[in-house]
Amino acid sequence: xxxxxxxxxxxxxxxxxxxxxxxxxxxxxxxxxxxxxxxxxxxxxxxxxxxxxxxxxxxxxxxxxxxxxxxxxxxxxxxxxxxxxxxxxxxxxxxxxxxxxxxxxxxxxxxxxxxxxxxxxxxxxxxxxxxxxxxxxxxxxxxxxxxxxxxxxxxxxxxxxxxxxxxxxxxxxxxxxxxxxxxxxxxxxxxx
Amino acid sequence: xxxxxxxxxxxxxxxxxxxxxxxxxxxxxxxxxxxxxxxxxxxxxxxxxxxxxxxxxxxxxxxxxxxxxxxxxxxxxxxxxxxxxxxxxxxxxxxxxxxxxxxxxxxxxxxxxxxxxxxxxxxxxxxxxxxxxxxxxxxxxxxxxxxxxxxxxxxxxxxxxxxxxxxxxxxxxxxxxxxxxxxxxxxxxxxx
DNA sequence: GTCTATAGCGCGATAGAC
DNA sequence: GTCTATCGCGCTATAGAC
Numbered sequence: 001x002x003x004x005x006x007x008x009x010x011x012x013x014x015x016x017x018x019x020x021x022x023x024x025x026x027x028x029x030x031x032x033x034x035x036x037x038x039x040x041x042x043x044x045x046x047x048x049x050x051x052x053x054x055x056x057x058x059x060x061x062x063x064x065x066x067x068x069x070x071x072x073x074x075x076x077x078x079x080x081x082x083x084x085x086x087x088x089x090x091x092x093x094x095x096x097x098x099x100x101x102x103x104x105x106x107x108x109x110x111x112x113x114x115x116x117x118x119x120x121x122x123x124x125x126x127x128x129x130x131x132x133x134x135x136x137x138x139x140x141x142x143x144x145x146x147x148x149x150x151x152x153x154x155x156x157x158x159x160x161x162x163x164x165x166x167x168x169x170x171x172x173x174x175x176x177x178x179x180x181x182x183x184x185x186x187x188x189x190x191x192x
Numbered sequence: 193x194x195x196x197x198x199x200x201x202x203x204x205x206x207x208x209x210x211x212x213x214x215x216x217x218x219x220x221x222x223x224x225x226x227x228x229x230x231x232x233x234x235x236x237x238x239x240x241x242x243x244x245x246x247x248x249x250x251x252x253x254x255x256x257x258x259x260x261x262x263x264x265x266x267x268x269x270x271x272x273x274x275x276x277x278x279x280x281x282x283x284x285x286x287x288x289x290x291x292x293x294x295x296x297x298x299x300x301x302x303x304x305x306x307x308x309x310x311x312x313x314x315x316x317x318x319x320x321x322x323x324x325x326x327x328x329x330x331x332x333x334x335x336x337x338x339x340x341x342x343x344x345x346x347x348x349x350x351x352x353x354x355x356x357x358x359x360x361x362x363x364x365x366x367x368x369x370x371x372x373x374x375x376x377x378x379x380x381x382x383x384x
Numbered sequence: 385g386t387c388t389a390t391a392g393c394g395c396g397a398t399a400g401a402c
Numbered sequence: 403g404t405c406t407a408t409c410g411c412g413c414t415a416t417a418g419a420c
Contacts, residue, residue, distance in 0.1 A: 006385080024216035025305045027413065041386050043415065099304055108360035109301035112291055113217045123364040150380040157361070157370065158354060158377030165357020168300035169349075172315040178349065185350030188342040189381040198403080219395065233404050235397065 007045050009035050015056055019092075019100040023053060023110050050115040053107075057121040060103045061128070064088070068132050078140030079191050082159075085136070086183050089163045090176060098175030101167040108164065126164075130156045146190055155190075162186060199237050201227050207248055211284075211292040215245060215302050242307040245299075249313040252295045253320070256280070260324050270332030271383050274351075277328070278375050281355045282368060290367030293359040300356065318356075322348045338382055347382075354378060 004012070013034045017026040028039045028049070035042075046052035071084045092100055104125040111119055133156035140146025148155050162182065170178040196204070205226045209218040220231045220241070227234075238244035263276045284292055296317040303311055325348035332338025340347050354374060362370040 020304055022214065022216060022302045022305065024214060025302065028415090029412075037385095038387060039414085040388080040416080044385060047415085049414070101301065105357070105360060106301055108364055109293065109298055110214050110217070111360075111363055112212055113214065119364065126361050126365055148377075148380055149384055150376060151373075154373045154377035154380060156377075157358075158374045158381075161358035161361050161374050162350060162354040163357065164360060165297070165355065166349075166353035168297060168303075168356060168360075169318050169353050171303055172300055172311065173318055181343075181346045182350050182353050184342065185340075185346035185348075188340055188346060189350075192341055220397090221394070229403090230405060231396085232398080232406080236403060239397085241396065 006035070006037065006041070010042055010045055010052070011056055011059060014052055015060065015103060016100070018053075018056070018106055019103055020096070022106055024113060050118065053114065054118045054121065057103065057107065057118055057125070061121060061125050064125070065128055065132070068129070072132060072135055077143060078136050078145050079187070081136050082140070082146075082190075083183075083187075085133070086163065086186075089167060090179055090183075093167060093170060093176050093179055098171060101171060102164055105164040105167050109168075126160055129160050133159050140191075147192065148190065159186065198227070198229065198233070202234055202237055202244070203248055203251060206244055207252065207295060208292070210245075210248070210298055211295055212288070214298055216305060242310065245306065246310045246313065249295065249299065249310055249317070253313060253317050256317070257320055257324070260321070264324060264327055269335060270328050270337050271379070273328050274332070274338075274382075275375075275379075277325070278355065278378075281359060282371055282375075285359060285362055285368050285371055290363060293363060294356055297356040297359050301360075318352055321352050325351050332383075339384065340382065351378065 010031055013031050014026065017030055017034075028042050031042055032039045042052075046055065067088060068085065071081050074081065074084075076084070089102060092102060104122050107114060107118065107122045108126075111122065114122070130153065134152045137146060137148070137152040137155055141148070141152070166179050166182040170176065170182075202223055205223050206218065209222055209226075220234050223234055224231045234244075238247065259280060260277065263273050266273065266276075268276070281294065284294060296314050299306060299310065299314045300318075303314065306314070322345065326344045329338060329340070329344040329347055333340070333344070358371050358374040362368065362374075
């Protein structure tokens with residue numbers, strides 16, 4: 001872990017803190033304590049807090065969407081791809097014993113306190129996920145494995161909202177089992 | 193508006209600020225500016241910030257659940273009740289031109305920075321909504337107006353998560369129209 | 385690239401007069 | 403119940419030595 005460069009270690013720690021506490025409760029002092037360098041050194045890498053947040057969302061978008069594209073490119077049927085996609089959110093909740101939410105769910109909540117560049121990146125995260133879910137849904141409709149009547153975009157938006165919301169609610173109520181029951185509710189309606 | 197007592201005006205302003213900015217970006221100074229009294233006077237009504245937040249969630253729970261109980265008690269069929277229920281969330285987004293989210297969505301995001309009493313009240317908000325949605329879903333299943341296969345609790349949790357999440361995502365992308373498309377996605381799957 | 389030191393501000397909270 | 407005044411702290415950010 002300590003063989004990563006300092007910039008990466010700062011980003012890792014900052015992301016963890018934001019996912020647990022939110023942007024406005026996270027501070028350079030917290031990062032300083034966790035990484036083991038002084039506050040001023042963090043400012044060398046990220047002059048202003050907004051620079052740090054912006055770099056963080058961009059990195060997160062890149063990582064996350066790359067994994068999603070891997071799921072899209074696989075040979076599986078649509079319900080399997082959807083289950084794997086949902087698994088990404090389950091993994092976030094599991095890795096933290098239930099007190100981390102999706103970075104963009106947190107930033108979406110605190111959106112009005114963000115700089116405009118960061119806000120735009122959060123917006124892009126949701127839009128890109130929506131587009132990829134539409135691909136899965138259309139595959140499912142074509143192969144007859146997923147059933148819905150109307151616009152796939154509506155269903156895709158529903159799924160994005162559902163997963164982001166489920167992470168927030170899960171953290172108050174039951175952790176991972178709650179998210180699993182939300183997943184089961186969705187699959188109940190979508191795959192039958 | 194100014195004929196309300198000071199305590200109520202403080203709560204009104206604080207709720208508006210939290211729904212827009214979050215708990216950790218809202219301050220006694222902001223409230224002071226908006227209400228027109230000094231910071232020290234706010235501390236007279238709510239000695240600590242946690243007291244204010246706790247009173248706010250309790251009041252919100254009372255107001256919100258009373259309205260929901262009114263919907264449950266009406267004579268309408270289940271899809272109509274569900275549409276009215278979703279309308280409560282649409283109203284929040286509309287009244288603020290799209291930059292206010294459900295109080296408990298915001299507090300759910302910042303949950304780990306809340307006092308334990310406030311956190312418990314947020315938890316109760318989600319649980320009470322879940323219970324009431326189950327009543328609507330069972331009515332719909334019985335009258336044949338709503339179709340789902342499995343546990344109504346799963347569907348209810350899905351709907352709670354979906355609405356809380358949709359408010360966050362709507363704020364980044366398109367405001368009310370986004371929330372409407374999420375609603376249409378849900379009804380597409382549930383009522384057919 | 386990391387450090388010490390510090391500026392300058394806003395925060396929650398309290399004391400005590402009126 | 404509201405005020406003035408203030409305390410002590412943590413915050414973001416900067417200057418300048420090493």
